[in-house]
Amino acid sequence: MTLTELRYIVTLAQEQHFGRAAERCHVSQPTLSVGVKKLEDELGILIFERTKSAVRLTPVGEGIVTQAQKVLEQAQSIRELAQVGKNQLAAPLKVGAIYTVGPYIFPHLIPQLHRVAPDMPLYIEENFTHVLRDKLRTGELDAIIIALPFQEADVVTRTLYDEPFYVLMPAGHPWTALESIDPEQLNDSSLLLLGEGHCFRDQVLESCPTTRKGETVSNTTVEASSLETIRHMVASGLGVSVLPLSAVDSYHYAPGILEVRPFTSPVPFRTVAIAWRVSFPRPKAIEILADSIRLCSVGKNAVSC
Numbered sequence: 001m002t003l004t005e006l007r008y009i010v011t012l013a014q015e016q017h018f019g020r021a022a023e024r025c026h027v028s029q030p031t032l033s034v035g036v037k038k039l040e041d042e043l044g045i046l047i048f049e050r051t052k053s054a055v056r057l058t059p060v061g062e063g064i065v066t067q068a069q070k071v072l073e074q075a076q077s078i079r080e081l082a083q084v085g086k087n088q089l090a091a092p093l094k095v096g097a098i099y100t101v102g103p104y105i106f107p108h109l110i111p112q113l114h115r116v117a118p119d120m121p122l123y124i125e126e127n128f129t130h131v132l133r134d135k136l137r138t139g140e141l142d143a144i145i146i147a148l149p150f151q152e153a154d155v156v157t158r159t160l161y162d163e164p165f166y167v168l169m170p171a172g173h174p175w176t177a178l179e180s181i182d183p184e185q186l187n188d189s190s191l192l193l194l195g196e197g198h199c200f201r202d203q204v205l206e207s208c209p210t211t212r213k214g215e216t217v218s219n220t221t222v223e224a225s226s227l228e229t230i231r232h233m234v235a236s237g238l239g240v241s242v243l244p245l246s247a248v249d250s251y252h253y254a255p256g257i258l259e260v261r262p263f264t265s266p267v268p269f270r271t272v273a274i275a276w277r278v279s280f281p282r283p284k285a286i287e288i289l290a291d292s293i294r295l296c297s298v299g300k301n302a303v304s305c
Helices: 003-015 018-024 029-043 058-087 102-116 127-138 184-188 198-209 225-234 284-294 295-300
Strands: 047-050 054-059 091-097 122-127 143-147 155-170 191-194 221-224 240-244 259-264 269-277
Touching: 003 018, 003 029, 003 047, 003 058, 003 143, 018 029, 047 143, 054 058, 058 295, 091 127, 091 284, 102 191, 102 284, 122 127, 127 143, 127 269, 143 198, 155 221, 155 225, 155 284, 191 198, 191 225, 198 240, 221 225, 225 240, 225 259
Parallel strands: 091 122, 091 143, 191 221, 191 240
Antiparallel strands: 047 054, 143 269, 155 240, 155 259, 155 269
């Protein structure tokens, strides 16, 4: 039994004439007749009652043709699904990002994707690196945006850009008189940090020589759950903090509330990267996503790789 034979019997049932059915199927009449007879022989029943003047379905043939029509419709659905699958940019993409990247990159990334891949909406999740890693491995996410270092078996990691760090302080802070801040100075002031589990916290501690893990912390450290919470506490005068470049601009406060200063050279930075499974079947979607991140304003303002 073949799809061609099923198409023959459905068309013959509709036309009730071998010649017209053969013409619609773009085959000769003998070819169609042989195909119908072959299917009847295989099934061991007559699908059609033939006379010199007409071709009619037998009672059992009616049920067979009805089912054959359903099979042909399902086969067409499979072809349509396959056709959609050929366009790797025509389905949602599940993207994860760490908490200190997502809120600042997606407002720039999504408009760019609308231009280059309008039929590829994003499912977005923000989380810790270890959670994103697990969801990438299990297929719950297609790609994740993280900060290096990051290694995982059977996962491809591609660097996107380097992002320098800046010091955030209240407008009345004495450091506003300085053009740049030495990392050593952070140890002389209250430093607001993200809580445990945030990789950006560890990167900031690495930037401050005497506040690294395992050493004495000489300053008073305040922890927060997000960079925006830290921004609010800095604005209130509680202390200073360190932000990645993408988080420097704030629309929450009018001028004269917060000040930002760069670090002295060598400027601490983080490397933002994208990771996806080697087996992921839509490499074009990943390529478009990565290129769009580089083209968006966050990537332009950072040090592009």
